[in-house]
Amino acid sequence: xxxxxxxxxxxxxxxxxxxxxxxxxxxxxxxxxxxxxxxxxxxxxxxxxxxxxxxxxxxxxxxxxxxxxxxxxxxxxxxxxxxxxxxxxxxxxxxxxxxxxxxxxxxxxxxxxxxxxxxxxxxxxxxxxxxxxxxxxxxxxxxxxxxxxxxxxxxxxxxxxxxxxxxxxxxxxxxxxxxxxxxxxxxxxxxxxxxxxxxxxxxxxxxxxxxxxxxxxxxxxxxxxxxxxxxxxxxxxxxxxxxxxxxxxxxxxxxxxxxxxxxxxxxxxxxxxxxxxxxxxxxxxxxxxxxxxxxxxxxxxxxxxxxxxxxxxxxxxxxxxxxxxxxxxxxxxxxxxxxxxxxxxxxxxxxxxxxxxxxxxxxxxxxxxxxxxxxxxxxxxxxxxxxxxxxxxxxxxxxxxxxxxxxxxxxxxxxxxxxxxxxxxxxxxxxxxxxxxxxxxxxxxxxxxxxxxxxxxxxxxxxxxxxxxxxxxxxxxxxxxxxxxxxx
RNA sequence: GGCCUCAUCGUCUAACGGUUAGGACAGCAGGUUCUCAUCCUGUAAAUCGGGGUUCGAUUCCCCGUGGGGUCACCA
Numbered sequence: 001x002x003x004x005x006x007x008x009x010x011x012x013x014x015x016x017x018x019x020x021x022x023x024x025x026x027x028x029x030x031x032x033x034x035x036x037x038x039x040x041x042x043x044x045x046x047x048x049x050x051x052x053x054x055x056x057x058x059x060x061x062x063x064x065x066x067x068x069x070x071x072x073x074x075x076x077x078x079x080x081x082x083x084x085x086x087x088x089x090x091x092x093x094x095x096x097x098x099x100x101x102x103x104x105x106x107x108x109x110x111x112x113x114x115x116x117x118x119x120x121x122x123x124x125x126x127x128x129x130x131x132x133x134x135x136x137x138x139x140x141x142x143x144x145x146x147x148x149x150x151x152x153x154x155x156x157x158x159x160x161x162x163x164x165x166x167x168x169x170x171x172x173x174x175x176x177x178x179x180x181x182x183x184x185x186x187x188x189x190x191x192x193x194x195x196x197x198x199x200x201x202x203x204x205x206x207x208x209x210x211x212x213x214x215x216x217x218x219x220x221x222x223x224x225x226x227x228x229x230x231x232x233x234x235x236x237x238x239x240x241x242x243x244x245x246x247x248x249x250x251x252x253x254x255x256x257x258x259x260x261x262x263x264x265x266x267x268x269x270x271x272x273x274x275x276x277x278x279x280x281x282x283x284x285x286x287x288x289x290x291x292x293x294x295x296x297x298x299x300x301x302x303x304x305x306x307x308x309x310x311x312x313x314x315x316x317x318x319x320x321x322x323x324x325x326x327x328x329x330x331x332x333x334x335x336x337x338x339x340x341x342x343x344x345x346x347x348x349x350x351x352x353x354x355x356x357x358x359x360x361x362x363x364x365x366x367x368x369x370x371x372x373x374x375x376x377x378x379x380x381x382x383x384x385x386x387x388x389x390x391x392x393x394x395x396x397x398x399x400x401x402x403x404x405x406x407x408x409x410x411x412x413x414x415x416x417x418x419x420x421x422x423x424x425x426x427x428x429x430x431x432x433x434x435x436x437x438x439x440x441x442x443x444x445x446x447x448x449x450x451x452x453x454x455x456x457x458x459x460x461x462x463x464x465x466x467x468x469x470x471x472x473x474x475x476x477x478x479x480x481x482x483x484x485x486x487x488x
Numbered sequence: 489g490g491c492c493u494c495a496u497c498g499u500c501u502a503a504c505g506g507u508u509a510g511g512a513c514a515g516c517a518g519g520u521u522c523u524c525a526u527c528c529u530g531u532a533a534a535u536c537g538g539g540g541u542u543c544g545a546u547u548c549c550c551c552g553u554g555g556g557g558u559c560a561c562c563a
Contacts, residue, residue, distance in 0.1 A: 221557055
C-alpha cells in the first residue's frame with residue numbers, strides 16, 4: 001500500500017511556523033516512503049475565511065520547497081487543482097458530508113439537535129458554576145419522530161450530533177503509544193452545523209478516508225479530539241489510519257507558540273531574509289533528531305533520515321538565536337546563484353547596481369550577514385561613501401601623518417597598477433601586501449586607513465574586497481578624497 | 489477544575505539497562521585578524537522529587553511535583 005499523508009490547513013491568513021513543521025514532517029514521511037503528499041483546504045468555517053490565503057499558502061509552500069502531489073495549484077494566477085481525489089477544498093464537498101451525516105442518522109449513531117445557542121451557552125455556564133464537566137445534556141435525544149417531523153416542517157434550525165456510545169476508546173499514536181479515554185468524557189460532538197457545513201471532526205474523517213490518507217500527522221493539540229475521530233471511523237466502517245501527534249512548538253515561556261511573543265508567520269521570516277533552506281533545517285530539528293552530532297541537513301538528507309519514531313514527545317522552544325546562527329551558516333555555504341536569487345529583493349533598486357556589482361557585493365558581504373535583510377544597509381557604501389570624520393582614518397597604533405603617508409603611497413600604487421589587477425581579489429591583495437612587505441610596515445598602519453578611506457566606516461568589509469567591488473577608478477577617487485580630508 | 493499528555497545543561501538535543509551523561513546554539517575566558525563578521529582553544533552548565541524492579545537505572549514500573557494541550561454550531 002502506498003503511504004499517503006496530507007497537510008490540511010484552514011485558510012485563515014498566514015502560514016504559522018508550527019504548521020510549517022507539521023507540513024514538513026508529513027512531507028518528509030511521505031517522501032521517505034515513496035508515498036504521496038497532498039494539500040487539502042479546510043474552509044468549513046466561513047466566518048474565519050481570509051481572502052487570498054490559499055494563494056499565499058501555495059506561494060510559501062513553493063518557496064520552502066514543499067512540493068505536493070495533489071491539491072490546489074495556481075495556474076496563470078488562477079486557482080485550480082491537481083489529483084484524482086478532489087475537490088481538495090472542503091466547501092466544495094458539502095453534499096458528501098451531508099450524505100455521510102444522513103447515514104449516521106439512519107444508523108442511530110447520530111441525532112438531530114434543535115437546541116438554541118442561547119440554551120447551550122446557559123447549559124455550559126451552569127455546568128461550569130456547578131464545577132461539572134461541560135457537556136451537552138442530550139435533551140434532543142428523547143425527541144420522538146413525530147415531534148422531529150413537525151419541527152422540521154416548521155423549518156427550525158438544527159444540527160446533527162454524534163451519539164457517543166458507552167465504553168472506552170483506544171488508539172495508537174505513533175509517537176506516544178496507546179492512548180485510552182473513557183467515552184463518558186467525550187461530548188456529543190456537533191457534526192453538521194445549522195448552515196449545512198460540517199465541523200472539522202466530520203469532514204476530516206470523511207476526507208482522510210476518501211482521499212486514502214494512511215498516516216494522519218498533525219499537531220498535539222488534536223490529541224484530545226482524536227477519540228471522536230476514531231469513533232467515527234468505526235461507525236462508518238472505515239479502516240483506521242495511523243495517527244501521529246506532533247509536539248508543539250513553544251514560546252520562550254513554554255506556552256504554545258503565538259503572536260505577541262515574536263513572529264509566527266513563515267512569510268515574516270522569509271521577508272526578513274531567512275533562507276527557506278535554513279528555516280526548513282531549523283524547524284525540522286525542532287522535535288526531531290536523526291541521531292548524531294550534525295546540525296546542517298538539506299531537504300534530501302532530511303527525507304533520507306526521517307523517522308516518525310524519532311520524533312520527540314515534548315514541546316520545543318523556538319530559539320531565534322539558533323535560527324540566526326543556522327541562517328548565517330546557510331548564507332555562507334549555499335550556492336552563489338541560489339543566494340543571488342534569494343538576495344535580489346534585498347538590494348535597493350534606486351542604487352542601480354549592475355548584476356556584476358551585485359554579485360561582488362553579495363560575495364563580499366555574505367560573510368558578515370545574519371539575515372539577507374542585513375544586506376540592504378550595507379549596500380549603500382558601495383554606491384556613495386558616507387560622511388565620516390578624518391580622525392577615523394587614523395589607526396589606533398598610528399597617527400595622522402602615518403595615515404596620510406600610506407594613503408598617498410597607495411594612491412600612487414593603484415595609479416601605476418594595471419587595470420586587470422582590479423578584477424581579481426587575489427591580485428589586489430598581492431599588490432597591497434607587497435607594498436606592506438617590501439617596506440616592512442605593519443598591516444594595520446596601511447590596511448586600516450585604506451579600509452576607512454574606502455568605506456567611511458569603522459566596521460566594514462576588508463580593504464581588498466572593497467577595492468574589488470569598487471574598481472580602480474572609484475577606489476582611487478575615494479583614497480584621494482581621504483587624502484584631501486586630512487590635508488584640509 | 490475534569491480529561492489527555494510531557495519531563496536530560498538557559499535553549500535544541502544524543503546516550504541496546506552498564507558513558508568521565510556527548511554535541512550544537514547562547515554565555516564566559518583566551519588566541520588569530522586592520523575593523524566588524526569569521527576562525528581556533530579552553531571553560532561553566534543538565535538527568536524534577538520520592539519509592540520500587542535490577543548486580544546496575546537518564547533509560548522500566550508506581551506515586552508526587554511541575555509544564556503543556558484540550559474541554560465551541562473554530563480549525
